[in-house]
Amino acid sequence: MKRVLITGAAGFLGSHLCDRFMAEGHHVIGMDNLITGDLRNIEHLTGLDRFDFHHRDVSQFIHVKGDLDYILHFASPASPIDYLKIPIQTLKVGSLGVHNCLGLARAKGARMLIASTSEVYGDPEVHPQHEEYWGHVNPVGPRGVYDEAKRFQEAMTMAYHTFHGLETRIVRIFNTYGPRMRLNDGRVLPAFIGQALRGEDLTVFGDGSQTRSFCYVEDLVEGIYRLLLSDEHRPVNVGNPDEISIADFAEEIIALTGTNQKVIYKPLPTDDPKQRRPDIARAREVLGWEPKVGRAEGLAITYEYFKGLSEEDLRKTEHKDFTSYSK
Numbered sequence: 001m002k003r004v005l006i007t008g009a010a011g012f013l014g015s016h017l018c019d020r021f022m023a024e025g026h027h028v029i030g031m032d033n034l035i036t037g038d039l040r041n042i043e044h045l046t047g048l049d050r051f052d053f054h055h056r057d058v059s060q061f062i063h064v065k066g067d068l069d070y071i072l073h074f075a076s077p078a079s080p081i082d083y084l085k086i087p088i089q090t091l092k093v094g095s096l097g098v099h100n101c102l103g104l105a106r107a108k109g110a111r112m113l114i115a116s117t118s119e120v121y122g123d124p125e126v127h128p129q130h131e132e133y134w135g136h137v138n139p140v141g142p143r144g145v146y147d148e149a150k151r152f153q154e155a156m157t158m159a160y161h162t163f164h165g166l167e168t169r170i171v172r173i174f175n176t177y178g179p180r181m182r183l184n185d186g187r188v189l190p191a192f193i194g195q196a197l198r199g200e201d202l203t204v205f206g207d208g209s210q211t212r213s214f215c216y217v218e219d220l221v222e223g224i225y226r227l228l229l230s231d232e233h234r235p236v237n238v239g240n241p242d243e244i245s246i247a248d249f250a251e252e253i254i255a256l257t258g259t260n261q262k263v264i265y266k267p268l269p270t271d272d273p274k275q276r277r278p279d280i281a282r283a284r285e286v287l288g289w290e291p292k293v294g295r296a297e298g299l300a301i302t303y304e305y306f307k308g309l310s311e312e313d314l315r316k317t318e319h320k321d322f323t324s325y326s327k
């Protein structure tokens with residue numbers, strides 16, 4: 001049994017990782033400041049012997065009693081509207097937060113895995129994106145707070161690896177979806193499904209020709225688990241290369257939900273990447289991993305989850321009063 005610290009434990013990915021490590025028989029210590037996370041995502045774990053939860057902000061000094069074998073740093077706002085609302089928190093959790101985790105990992109002799117992102121490639125000029133591509137990021141644009149925090153996070157993690165000999169792992173996560181996404185986080189999948197459920201038109205930004213490649217959360221968690229246990233310290237893309245335009249994706253959601261609403265077009269947000277698809281050759285080679293769940297199957301499961309939410313969740317436009325949180 002390993003002792004594992006997961007930051008962002010009450011979030012979408014963090015909570016699924018908690019489930020996986022619990023299922024593998026490990027002791028999980030979840031940490032979250034609950035700004036974008038939700039305790040309901042882990043309420044089935046609270047009270048279990050092998051699970052502890054600390055309501056803590058990882059951007060401040062953190063301490064955990066006892067041994068730690070693994071630290072997974074997953075705390076971060078993760079949607080473009082969150083970065084706009086809490087840009088400084090986003091920068092802090094990617095920089096100060098990762099530094100605190102790395103310091104803790106060093107003190108405990110733990111292996112550290114960080115959640116990086118396809119956003120390190122920015123609006124990519126290389127397609128599909130392989131790990132050797134350095135990216136095309138606007139540091140002063142609205143997404144820069146996330147992209148640059150994650151790029152700093154990778155640099156800091158590599159520095160701890162080379163300078164302190166820390167065991168580190170870097171996963172670059174491409175658009176992931178599944179149950180427990182926040183319905184109102186502004187990302188395209190919950191946005192479209194929420195609109196369909198509320199009987200609103202689906203808002204496609206730009207002309208809808210921009211592409212994304214969506215990975216079901218269970219596949220992602222499997223890739224992360226394998227990476228953690230591997231010897232690979234270089235960044236590894238984990239995502240599903242099945243690429244689709246946002247206009248076609250809207251049509252898929254219309255077909256899935258049976259809504260009789262239509263697509264309406266809104267301006268494309270600043271610096272919105274035009275294309276995104278992971279090159280997963282490295283993940284195939286070093287992890288023996290590739291995604292198993294196709295979009296039709298994954299979307300059906302995710303739609304069932306969103307349908308089960310309360311009317312209150314469906315109508316809520318703000319998850320939290322972000323403005324009350326100190327910068």
Ligand code: UDP
Nearest residue numbers: 080186187188189191203204205210246272
């Ligand atoms: N998007 C859209 N309508 C929405 C929300 C998002 O057309 O209501 C587009 C967005 O402009 C982007 C894509 O969908 O091109 C994916 O956006 P998301 O915020 O999910 O993630 P990103 O990959 O941009 O970080």
